[in-house]
Each structure stands twice: as structure tokens, then as C-alpha cells.
Amino acid sequence: MAGEKKKAVVLVSGGLDSTTVLAIAKSEGYDCYTMSFDYGQRHRAELEAAAVSSKQLGAIDHKVIALDLRAIGGSALTDDDIDVPEEESTGIPVTYVPARNTVFLSIALGWAEVLGANDVFIGVNAVDYSGYPDCRPEFIRAYESMANLATKAGVEGNKLSIRAPLMEMTKAEIVRVGTDLGVDYSLTISCYQADHLGRACGKCDSCRLRQEGFAQAGLADPTRYL
Structure with missing residues (x-):
């Protein structure tokens, strides 16, 4: 339809990185559809943060998908x-x-096909990250190739893109970009073991990276700590 805005599915965890990605997608002119996962994680306060940030940044729709990853643990x-x-x-x-x-x-990817969206945004980062293999550019490239082989959209020539705009950014750069785009980082939760009120421990890897990011960006850290 003429004049119809392009659509994107944005994975949001309620944390600093994914909220910044949502702001980036919105700034690029996308109608954003956000998705979070209730997968049995310790830090469940992040789910509320994801919903609040999605609303604040104008997401068209926000879904929370229930998965029981506690069933396999690890x-x-x-x-x-x-x-x-x-x-x-x-x-x-x-x-x-x-x-x-x-x-x-x-x-x-499945929701993107249903919506007719060609872009899926994810907040993975290969610079200031915790060593996860599924946060590397090689993974994103390989997944995008698979996505275009495995979907009706890809087979019919509607190329699907996995967008990872933070991949090469430092945490300080991410914070600066998000601040410029109007992200309210006081609404975000990054801590791996935040309490039910969303207060951070200030000690885990995620808290340390977040603290260093704000310090290096020369910005006040709005995080609520225990």
C-alpha cells in the first residue's frame, strides 16, 4: 500500500541494549512490533521494564512469549x-x-512473516559483551542466511534481514546514541539478578558493563541499586 510504513520486529529484554535498538529502529522510520520472552529467567522484573519501554517508545504491539527454558537449565x-x-x-x-x-x-522470525516485516532487530554486541557465542557477527550472518532459506518470505524473494545495529559499539557509544534518541534508561533493567522491584545488584557482569558504559560516556547512571 502506498505510503505504508515499513515494519520491524524488535526483540526487547527490558535492558539497556535492546531498548536502545528499539529507539534506533523507530528513528529509522519503522513501525515497531516488540517481543519479549518469559523463559524462566531469574530477573523477571525485566519483563515489566520491556513492556514500559515498548510503550514509551511507541511500539505498535508488544508480545510476551512464554517458554520454559528452566526445563533444560544449564x-x-x-x-x-x-x-x-x-x-x-x-x-x-x-x-x-x-x-x-x-x-x-x-x-x-515467525512473527515477522505474519506481519509482513522484512527486518528483525536484536541488541547483540561483540565489543562490550560477556563472551556469549550467540552475540557474534558470525552468528547473525549465519542466522540471516538460514532465515532466508527456511521461510516462505525468503523463498518468494522478500529478503529477511537480521539487524544488529549495536554489534560494533562500545557500551559508552550505545548509551550516548540512546540518550540522543530520548531513551529513558531509568526504565531499563540490565542486572542478572535484579530483585522484584527491579533494583540491580551492582556486582554481576551486566551491572559492571552498564556502570562502565555510563562512566565512560560521561553521563549519570540512573540505575536503581540495592
Whole structure:
């Protein structure tokens, strides 16, 4: 239809990165449809943050998909017997959730097909990230290739794109971009073990990266800490 705006599905967790991605997609002229996952994560306050930020940034629709990743466990975020680390570590950390982004992107891809959206946005980052294999550019490129092979849209020539605009940004750069686009970071929750009120621990990897980002950007950190 003439004049119809382009559509995008944006994966939002309620955290700093994905909320910035939503603001970027909106600034590029997309009608944004946001999707979050209730997958049994410790930090459930993030789901409310995702809904609030989606509304504040003008999402057309926001869906929360229920998945029980606790059924397989294997991560400090989905298994209460594995503690969230509060010291820096090397290698892939125990907060990595097996196959999480692969699963999330697959469901977002399905919604994109239903909506007639050619773009799926995700807030993965390969610079200031925690060592997750599904946050690398190689993964995004491979997933995009698969998406165009596995879908009706791709087969019919409607190329699907997996957009990861934060991939090469530092956390400070992300914070500056989001601030310029009007993101209210006080509404976001990044902590791996935030309490039910959304207050952050200030000790986990995600909290440390967030703190460093605001400090390096020269901006006040609006996070509520325990």
C-alpha cells in the first residue's frame, strides 16, 4: 500500500541494549512490533521494564512469549542451583543460556512473516559483551542466511534481514546514541539478578558493563541499586 510504513520486529529484554535498538529502529522510520520472552529467567522484573519501554517508545504491539527454558537449565539465569558470578571470569560465563538467541530469533522470525516485516532487530554486541557465542557477527550472518532459506518470505524473494545495529559499539557509544534518541534508561533493567522491584545488584557482569558504559560516556547512571 502506498505510503505504508515499513515494519520491524524488535526483540526487547527490558535492558539497556535492546531498548536502545528499539529507539534506533523507530528513528529509522519503522513501525515497531516488540517481543519479549518469559523463559524462566531469574530477573523477571525485566519483563515489566520491556513492556514500559515498548510503550514509551511507541511500539505498535508488544508480545510476551512464554517458554520454559528452566526445563533444560544449564545457566545461572535458569537454574537456581547455579550462582550468578560476581567476579570477572574468563571464557563463556555460566550466565550464558544455551541456544537462547537462536530460539528467540526463530519466534521473532515467525512473527515477522505474519506481519509482513522484512527486518528483525536484536541488541547483540561483540565489543562490550560477556563472551556469549550467540552475540557474534558470525552468528547473525549465519542466522540471516538460514532465515532466508527456511521461510516462505525468503523463498518468494522478500529478503529477511537480521539487524544488529549495536554489534560494533562500545557500551559508552550505545548509551550516548540512546540518550540522543530520548531513551529513558531509568526504565531499563540490565542486572542478572535484579530483585522484584527491579533494583540491580551492582556486582554481576551486566551491572559492571552498564556502570562502565555510563562512566565512560560521561553521563549519570540512573540505575536503581540495592
